[in-house]
Amino acid sequence: EVQLLESGGGLVQPGGSLRLSCVASGFTFSTYAMSWVRQAPGKGLEWVSVITGSGGTTYYADSVKGRFTITRDNSKNTLYLQMNSLRGDDTAVYYCAKDRLPPIRYNFDSWGQGTLVTVSS
Amino acid sequence: QSVLTQPPSVSAAPGQKVTISCSGSGSNIGSHYVSWYQQLPGTAPKLLIYEDNKRPSGIPDRFSGSKSGSSATLGITGLQTGDEADYYCGTWDNSLSAGGMFGTGTKVTVL
Numbered sequence: 001e002v003q004l005l006e007s008g009g010g011l012v013q014p015g016g017s018l019r020l021s022c023v024a025s026g027f028t029f030s031t032y033a034m035s036w037v038r039q040a041p042g043k044g045l046e047w048v049s050v051i052t053g054s055g056g057t058t059y060y061a062d063s064v065k066g067r068f069t070i071t072r073d074n075s076k077n078t079l080y081l082q083m084n085s086l087r088g089d090d091t092a093v094y095y096c097a098k099d100r101l102p103p104i105r106y107n108f109d110s111w112g113q114g115t116l117v118t119v120s121s
Numbered sequence: 122q123s124v125l126t127q128p129p130s131v132s133a134a135p136g137q138k139v140t141i142s143c144s145g146s147g148s149n150i151g152s153h154y155v156s157w158y159q160q161l162p163g164t165a166p167k168l169l170i171y172e173d174n175k176r177p178s179g180i181p182d183r184f185s186g187s188k189s190g191s192s193a194t195l196g197i198t199g200l201q202t203g204d205e206a207d208y209y210c211g212t213w214d215n216s217l218s219a220g221g222m223f224g225t226g227t228k229v230t231v232l
Contacts, residue, residue: 035221037166045158045166045209047221059220095165100177106213106221107156107171114165 002026002110004096009115016086016119022079022096022112030054030074033099035108036081038092038117048094049081052103059104064090086119093117125149125210125224132230137200141227143193143210149222153213155193157186158223160207169208170195197229205231 008020022034036048049060049070058070069082079096093116097108126144133139143155157170168177170186173193185196193210210224 037223044207044226045160045211045223047211047223050221061220062218065218100168100171104213105171106153106211107168108158108166108211109168109171109177111165111167 002098004098004110004112006094006096006112006115009094009117011118011120012086013121014087014119017082017084018086018117020081020083020094020096020115020117024077024079024096024098027098027110029072029077031102033102033104034072034079035097035099035106036070036079037095037097037108037111038090039095039114040089040092043092046092050099050104050106051079057104083117086117088119091117091119125212125222127208127210127224127227129225130228130230132232133200134232135200135202138196138198139200139229140197141195141208141210141229143195143224145191145193145212147191148216149191149212149214150188150193151191152215155186155188155210155212157184157193157195158209158211159204160209162206166209200229200231202231205229 035050067085093114098110100107100109154172158166160166173188174186
């Protein structure tokens with residue numbers, strides 16, 4: 001059974017940093033692209049970033065480009081999102097999501113339970 | 122990045138059919154497969170449809186997807202109270218800032 005478990009969320013001040021983690025199990029992690037998707041309170045889904053299975057290719061939403069960095073450690077089956085220069089509009093539940101097939105298909109067949117990031121002073 | 126436009130809400134009685142549209146452009150829906158997700162209150166999204174019209178195992182055939190040009194449609198037949206949820210389309214966009222995108226979301230209400 002595929003499992004994705006996010007952690008690292010919390011309360012951070014504007015301008016601060018946070019690193020999210022997503023530990024994966026139940027599949028060959030290094031084969032699949034992984035994405036971060038966020039959802040602000042009461043709002044819709046927003047795609048944030050994707051990284052290929054090898055980690056060699058990444059893409060970012062314009063709203064986070066230059067501030068967020070997606071990485072992965074395939075030896076630890078773990079996906080990361082380093083978030084810097086955080087702003088109030090980054091407040092959201094952050095989900096990690098597994099792509100259905102390589103390389104990047106943008107079909108998320110498994111999702112974590114989400115971790116809440118709150119940016120506030 | 123562009124926007125995928127969905128109606129804010131649709132509703133129908135149990136047993137009836139609803140359709141949800143997702144309107145994009147040539148750089149996204151017109152060039153890439155569309156997927157659809159169901160998000161029940163307080164839960165993570167769930168994949169309903171991938172590659173425009175394919176259902177993952179376990180998804181009932183009451184759910185269907187189609188695409189024409191730069192628009193896609195999700196259909197739900199035999200509406201059940203358990204279908205009351207938010208629904209999102211998603212696809213890739215290869216405009217200047219390539220990346221993923223989701224639709225604005227549609228709330229389905231079972232009357």
